[in-house]
Amino acid sequence: xxxxxxxxxxxxxxxxxxxxxxxxxxxxxxxxxxxxxxxxxxxxxxxxxxxxxxxxxxxxxxxxxxxxxxxxxxxxxxxxxxxxxxxxxxxxxxxxxxxxxxxxxxxxxxxxxxxxxxxxxxxxxxxxxxxxxxxxxxxxxxxxxxxxxxxxxxxxxxxxxxxxxxxxxxxxxxxxxxxxxxxxxxxxxxxxxxxxxxxxxxxxxxxxxxxxxxxxxxxxxxxxxxxxxxxxxxxxxxxxxxxxxxxxxxxxxxxxxxxxxxxxxxxxxxxxxxxxxxxxxxxxxxxxxxxxxxxxxxxxxxxxxxxxxxxxxxxxxxxxxxxxxxxxxxxxxxxxxxxxxxxxxxxxxxxxxxxxxxxxxxxx
Numbered sequence: 001x002x003x004x005x006x007x008x009x010x011x012x013x014x015x016x017x018x019x020x021x022x023x024x025x026x027x028x029x030x031x032x033x034x035x036x037x038x039x040x041x042x043x044x045x046x047x048x049x050x051x052x053x054x055x056x057x058x059x060x061x062x063x064x065x066x067x068x069x070x071x072x073x074x075x076x077x078x079x080x081x082x083x084x085x086x087x088x089x090x091x092x093x094x095x096x097x098x099x100x101x102x103x104x105x106x107x108x109x110x111x112x113x114x115x116x117x118x119x120x121x122x123x124x125x126x127x128x129x130x131x132x133x134x135x136x137x138x139x140x141x142x143x144x145x146x147x148x149x150x151x152x153x154x155x156x157x158x159x160x161x162x163x164x165x166x167x168x169x170x171x172x173x174x175x176x177x178x179x180x181x182x183x184x185x186x187x188x189x190x191x192x193x194x195x196x197x198x199x200x201x202x203x204x205x206x207x208x209x210x211x212x213x214x215x216x217x218x219x220x221x222x223x224x225x226x227x228x229x230x231x232x233x234x235x236x237x238x239x240x241x242x243x244x245x246x247x248x249x250x251x252x253x254x255x256x257x258x259x260x261x262x263x264x265x266x267x268x269x270x271x272x273x274x275x276x277x278x279x280x281x282x283x284x285x286x287x288x289x290x291x292x293x294x295x296x297x298x299x300x301x302x303x304x305x306x307x308x309x310x311x312x313x314x315x316x317x318x319x320x321x322x323x324x325x326x327x328x329x330x331x332x333x334x335x336x337x338x339x340x341x342x343x344x345x346x347x348x349x350x351x352x353x354x355x356x357x358x359x360x361x362x363x364x
Contacts, residue, residue, distance in 0.1 A: 003253050005164045005201055011175070013194055015260040023267050024187060030274045031189070031225065037281075038231045046229070047084050049284045052312070053230050053277070054078050057218070058103050061211050061235035064242055069096055075312075078104070086308075098125035099211070106215040107230055110222035113181050116173060119204075122215065126208045137206035142169040147203045160246065161253035163203035172202045180216070188224030192217045193266035194259070201253060214238070221270075232277035237269050245269075287311040290346075290361070297344050302327040303337050307346060310361050317350070317358035 004010060038046055055075045062069050073092035077100040080089065092100075102122040112118075124140040131137065138144060147163040164172055176198055184191040196217040203209045214235050222228060238245050244265075252262045290311060299307070306323060316322075323334035338359055341347040348362045 001162075001254065003161050003201075004255065004257060005172075007257060009257055011198060011201075011257075013198075013257050013259050015190075015258060015263050019260055020190075020263055020267070023264065023271075024189065027267050027271050027274075028187070028189065030271065034231060034274055034277055035225055035227065038229070045284055045288060047082075048287065049231055049280055050229050051075065051078060051082070051084055051086070052280050052284065053233050054103065054107075056236045056276075056280075057230065057233040058099055058235075060233065060239035061103075061214050062099060063239050064214075064235065064245075065210055069099065071315075074100060082108075094128045098128050101125045102212070103215055103218070106219040107222050108228045110219050110228060111226075114216070114219065115177055115181075119173075119212065122212055123205050123208055126211065132207040142166065142173065142204045143206045145206075147206075149203065160250045161201075163201065169202070169204050173204055176202060180220075188220065189267070189270070190263060192220030192224060193263050195220050196266070197249075197252060197259060197262055200249065231280070232270075232273045234270060234273050236276055237273040241269060241272075283311075283313070294344065294346055297346070299341075299344070299346075300337070302329060302333075303341055303346075306337075307341070307361075318347075318360065319356075319358050 038049060041049065055071060055078060058074050058078070059069050059071050070092075072090055073096045075086070076089045077092040077097050078084075079086045081100060081104055102125045105118075105122065120140040127137060127139050130139050144166050146165060149160045149163070150157040179198075180195055196213050199216050200209055200213040205212070217234060218230070221234070222230070248262060248265045252259060255261075287308075290307075306318070306327060309326070310318065320331050320334045320338060323329075323338060324331045327334065327337075329337075338347060342349065342359070345362050347359045350358045350360055352358065
């Protein structure tokens with residue numbers, strides 16, 4: 001099997017502009033329209049939309065690699081680092097903080113050069129203990145051994161592709177970084193798509209290559225907009241299309257240097273990510289309308305925190321016992337809080353009763 005990095009003309013990627021032109025124009029139009037719409041929001045609504053987007057981006061990028069992060073910890077970590085005031089800030093562990101720091105450095109400092117030391121810092125932030133799971137890895141440096149990207153159970157592994165040998169990494173990454181930092185000679189969104197593919201092909205680290213590749217793509221997209229504010233998430237969309245994502249990467253690794261098909265897929269995925277931004281925006285408006293409606297209501301801190309959790313996408317059903325555990329109060333207090341919120345028209349009792357009694361935001 002010959003991989004693209006073994007081809008004579010590597011990394012001279014090329015593509016068919018005629019096949020991309022109309023799709024690229026449509027995506028760029030939607031991108032500009034979304035940014036314009038977000039700029040028209042008030043400061044608080046815009047920050048809320050960005051916080052939701054970044055939280056989803058961090059959580060879903062890790063999920064793609066099979067790692068589950070606590071969403072509340074991620075949200076709190078992002079809010080603290082951006083200086084955003086939100087209720088219910090909670091402590092976050094150093095692993096969550098590391099993932100958040102990497103993503104924020106990529107998107108908030110998008111206009112700063114990307115070099116090896118910066119990438120080493122990202123990698124060290126992703127693996128603060130020097131381990132990936134139970135395995136000790138080389139942190140903050142290029143890998144020193146071979147790299148096969150595999151899946152499947154032991155003994156029946158499927159090799160998706162083999163990355164360039166470790167001896168090539170200094171040269172490969174030097175060439176990649178020089179290209180990434182120069183002014184693009186093509187559309188900046190195409191630049192982002194190529195950057196993602198090129199980095200993940202080199203696979204320079206023992207682990208974390210996928211997350212860093214997506215951070216690099218986000219950085220390039222921020223450069224395409226000349227804005228650190230993020231209102232859509234490629235990682236969230238890729239998580240929904242994970243199988244197609246891996247299939248496309250594998251097919252591209254085993255193909256030629258004509259990457260038209262990869263670029264078409266990337267643009268389609270980006271377009272669908274804009275749909276996700278519309279969903280986030282509607283949730284932000286819903287939250288704003290809710291608090292406008294209940295602006296004068298007598299709501300205590302426990303109730304306000306729980307309502308915000310529900311408005312932010314509380315997972316599962318709200319029960320008295322969950323309320324008591326989250327708000328650190330007795331079940332009697334939790335029940336009284338819930339009854340008060342029902343009387344205010346903020347909550348309603350779900351249809352199922354008895355021991356499974358649960359509550360939701362009022363639809364009225």
